Amino acid sequence: MARITAGIATSHVPLLGVASDQGKDRDAYFGPIFAGYDWTRAWQQAEKPDVVILIYNDHASAFDMKIIPTFAIGCGERYASADEGWGARPVPDVEGHPDLAWHIAQSLVLDEFDMTIINEMDVDHGLTVPLTMMYGKPAAWPTKVIPLAVNVVTYPPPSGNRCWALGEAIRRAVESYGEDLNVQIWGTGGMSHQLQGPRAGLINREWDNRFLDGLTGEGDDLRRIPHLEYLRETGSEGIEMVMWLVMRGALGKRTRALHRHYHVPCSNTAIGHLVLRPDNGEGLDMTDDGADLATAAA
Template sequence: MARITAGITTSHVPAIGAAVDHGKTEQDYWKPLFQGYEWTREWIGRERPDVVILIYNDHASAFSLDMIPTFALGCAERFSPADEGFGARPVPIAEGHPDLAWHLAQSLILDEFDITIMNKMDVDHGFTVPMTLMFGEAEAWPVKVVPLAVNVVQYPPPTGNRCWMLGEAIRKAVHSYGEDLKVQVWGTGGMSHQLQGPRAGLINTPFDLSFLDRLTSDPQALRRIPHLEYLREAGSEGIEMVMWLIMRGALGDDVREIHRHYHVPASNTAVGHLVLEALS
């Protein structure tokens, strides 16, 4: 059967992709950020998954305020990089895994999650930046990907508890899939940041570090963080961290942290990155 072997969290700051695309990764400003991902690139080269379930949020590329699904699952054969207003990033088209994706859709909907099925979907920096951080400037991505877009743009977003429960349902679905696959689940977005208003540029390092700690030491407490606390402590865009809880819920009870990276700033954002090994 398929099995979930690991989970990864990472921020998906668009400026990170621009730094790679314009050859700035060795500049003094950017180098410390990218050094924190070198360990993961070596590790994922050894522990290469067959499929990644990549949880991210769309930034008005595939969706607009006219239509925003809470959870949208990519079931297509491939996913092209989106044009976010300055041309599509020069990264590969991602190859999907429609069989696993449709199995996930069936299992999640029968478990009473209202999943929007996407048979065509372009993916923006929320998807492409994590892929670049893990695999570099590849001619082709070395894994198949099932994207799961989560609404954290238009209020109300899903609660942390709902996201955790979705992760548990994903775990159940993956483990019931008949093909022998190594699957990783990535939760992207965050950490603390705010892009507008009087608190634009907000970064709350103590909150960020506590969140990273609790993903392994007290993950159940993270399920109960209300939207208002994310807003107060992590800024208006800090709500993206609920997507990390989908990843964490999918890993099961027994995990081990094997790598951590935290860096400030990347653009006006705190960057957080964890690699968690699923032990059961």
């Protein structure tokens, strides 16, 4: 059967796509940010996931105020990079996995999640920047991707508890798929940041790192953080971190961290990155994890 073998959390700051596209990813400013992903890029070469379920939010590229799905799953064959106002990024198209995507969509709807099913859409930096951070600049992305968009732009966004439960339902869906597939799930967005108003530029390192701590182990306190706490402690855009909880919910009761990276600043936010493995409590299930839990906080 298919199985979820790992979860990845990462910020999806659009400026990182610009830095990569313009060859600035190793300069004095961006170098420490991209260096925090070197471990993951090497690890991914060994992991070779067949499919990534990529949890992200659309930034008025595929959706606008005419339609605001709380949860939308891409079931198409291919997704082009969106033009976000300065031309589409020069990155490969994203290849989907329609068979698995439709299976997950059916399973989620029967599991009482009202999913919006998308067969055609362009994908913006919320999805392409994480791929760049994990894979660099390949001629083609080395994995198929199932986009799953979460509304964290327009009130009301889903609760952390609902996102965690969605992850649990995704795990059940994947494990009921008959083909032998190595599946990863990525939660993207965040960390603390606010883009407008008197608190523009807000970064809360202490809260961010407590959130990273809470994704590891078997605690589930993060699913009960109310919207007002995200707003108060992490700024208006910090609510994006509920998307990380979809990833965490899909990994089962317990996780262990393989790699962690946190860096300030990147544009007007912080960079957070975490690689997690489901942990059944019986110790390491692979011998080549090479866990590296160093954090970077400039």
